[in-house]
Amino acid sequence: MEGEIAHIGAGLAGLGCGLAALGVGNVAANYLSGALRNPSAAASQTATLFIGIAFAEALGIFSFLVALLLMFAV
Structure with a gap:
């Protein structure tokens, strides 16, 4: 049980x-939106x-680690 x-x-x-993949997509989409509005500031x-992509991806890696620990350490 x-x-x-x-x-x-x-x-x-x-x-x-x-959800981390959605977060990375959101960060990239907002960057592209801003870059298209003001290309000189891109x-x-x-x-x-x-940095935003790294933080979003780190959360995905941590959740993957928790999933592996729950599957094999218990």
Whole structure:
């Protein structure tokens, strides 16, 4: 019974990977929207783009790690 509950929890934690992908898409879409409105300022915002993508992707990696721990450590 405990293993089944851990697998359900791992599935729910795995949803974080998909939500992180949506977050990365949102960051990139907002950057492109701003770059198309003001192309001269786009070059100065590239570092902010990569920082935002890194933070969003890190949350996905953490949720993947939690899912793996729930599946194999319990």
